[in-house]
Amino acid sequence: MLLLLLSQWLTTSEIKRLTGARVYENKVVYRGKVARYVHDNAVKYGGNIFPLEKRWKGKKLYVRADQLAPILLHMGGKWFWDSEKKRFFKGKPNIRFVMGRTSDGDKYVVTVKAASPNFKVKEDPDSIVIDVKGLYGKFWRIVGDGNFVSIVKVIQKRKSTRFVVHLGPGANGYKVSRDGNTLRVVISKLTPKKASRVTVVIDPGHGGRDAGAVGNGYKEKDINLAVALKVARILRSKGYRVILTRTKDEYVSLYARARMANRSGAHLFVSIHCNASRDRNASGMETYFLSESRTSQERAVAILENSAIKYDIGYVQPDEPVGAIIGDLLQNLLLEQSYNLALSIHRAALKMALTRDRGVRQAGFYVLKWVMMPSVLVELGFITNRKEAKKLASPSYQRRLARAIASGIERYIKQQGGK
Numbered sequence: 001m002l003l004l005l006l007s008q009w010l011t012t013s014e015i016k017r018l019t020g021a022r023v024y025e026n027k028v029v030y031r032g033k034v035a036r037y038v039h040d041n042a043v044k045y046g047g048n049i050f051p052l053e054k055r056w057k058g059k060k061l062y063v064r065a066d067q068l069a070p071i072l073l074h075m076g077g078k079w080f081w082d083s084e085k086k087r088f089f090k091g092k093p094n095i096r097f098v099m100g101r102t103s104d105g106d107k108y109v110v111t112v113k114a115a116s117p118n119f120k121v122k123e124d125p126d127s128i129v130i131d132v133k134g135l136y137g138k139f140w141r142i143v144g145d146g147n148f149v150s151i152v153k154v155i156q157k158r159k160s161t162r163f164v165v166h167l168g169p170g171a172n173g174y175k176v177s178r179d180g181n182t183l184r185v186v187i188s189k190l191t192p193k194k195a196s197r198v199t200v201v202i203d204p205g206h207g208g209r210d211a212g213a214v215g216n217g218y219k220e221k222d223i224n225l226a227v228a229l230k231v232a233r234i235l236r237s238k239g240y241r242v243i244l245t246r247t248k249d250e251y252v253s254l255y256a257r258a259r260m261a262n263r264s265g266a267h268l269f270v271s272i273h274c275n276a277s278r279d280r281n282a283s284g285m286e287t288y289f290l291s292e293s294r295t296s297q298e299r300a301v302a303i304l305e306n307s308a309i310k311y312d313i314g315y316v317q318p319d320e321p322v323g324a325i326i327g328d329l330l331q332n333l334l335l336e337q338s339y340n341l342a343l344s345i346h347r348a349a350l351k352m353a354l355t356r357d358r359g360v361r362q363a364g365f366y367v368l369k370w371v372m373m374p375s376v377l378v379e380l381g382f383i384t385n386r387k388e389a390k391k392l393a394s395p396s397y398q399r400r401l402a403r404a405i406a407s408g409i410e411r412y413i414k415q416q417g418g419k
């Protein structure tokens with residue numbers, strides 16, 4: 001609780017007292033204007049979708065003040081959130097941030113115009129950190145084109161603004177130049193390894209020292225790999241480009257899997273897993289797409305799958321920029337596509353009458369949070385159920401599962417207008 005109070009999480013009554021804005025479970029009301037929740041963690045106002053995470057603690061509803069401030073600014077307020085001092089302050093934006101593709105589409109330009117020429121820039125291979133005096137306040141995160149720039153994180157302080165520009169999977173490199181009060185970052189394109197073909201990442205869950213769920217003498221990692229290899233074979237035979245995050249029994253961190261996917265410029269990501277339950281009778285297939293879990297059972301599955309993180313050395317915390325950023329990108333923009341992909345795979349499996357229908361569900365998987373494309377996680381069945389575990393381990397059943405998953409993927413690609 002103390003942690004919540006010291007951080008950017010504020011109760012709705014604190015927010016009302018400090019800013020006059022009223023935040024409800026389903027909307028934000030400010031100056032007679034309304035921003036409505038469109039997803040679990042995002043509101044829509046004036047054609048923009050803003051992340052606005054909320055959390056119940058007992059009877060109190062908490063929301064992220066740093067995310068709320070830019071929304072209030074759009075609704076006619078003057079509120080900024082000081083991410084250092086953790087408090088609201090009033091101000092006037094005086095920084096312009098613009099980005100876009102050059103007319104030939106070959107380059108992408110990020111322009112920051114400030115009141116003063118005092119830029120501080122840190123250049124990293126995957127990101128550019130720009131510190132500048134003045135206030136921006138307009139957005140907490142700016143979504144890029146998904147190719148050159150994945151996302152820009154904006155950290156607002158009392159007197160300065162930090163922009164963290166994260167390069168996308170299509171960026172090759174960049175050059176920073178300054179001209180008085182204007183700073184420009186010109187990002188060049190990745191040489192076209194970029195797929196003209198539809199590219200699918202198949203991600204066999206776990207591997208190596210991380211066995212995943214274990215039950216009835218079977219290890220999840222082995223079943224995941226066997227099915228994934230079969231899915232890949234089918235998709236390749238249909239002309240799709242397939243990237244497997246592992247092809248043998250080896251350990252690959254969740255972050256490395258996501259990065260592999262992001263770097264490849266793939267169009268969709270399917271992670272393959274087996275479920276486990278204390279209830280030995282639990283059986284059936286579930287297809288997940290990313291979001292905060294809504295039921296305790298969904299949360300249990302997310303915890304189970306996320307526990308692979310403990311094997312990761314040097315993994316990126318979900319609270320660190322990359323994890324959090326991609327999470328928001330996905331939640332705000334790719335959620336619907338991910339849902340459609342999940343539905344398509346799930347329907348194909350049901351049509352083949354493979355398994356008991358446990359539905360399409362939402363949960364917060366790290367691996368899905370980090371990929372910047374429509375992504376789902378398929379739980380093939382329960383390794384803890386004796387009958388189902390035996391089935392899952394049999395090559396003929398694995399082939400049927402693989403066919404169902406591949407046909408669901410293909411149906412989705414065709415829906416999206418792919419070949």
Ligand SMILES: [Zn+2]
Nearest residue numbers: 205212273274
């Ligand atoms: Zn798993």
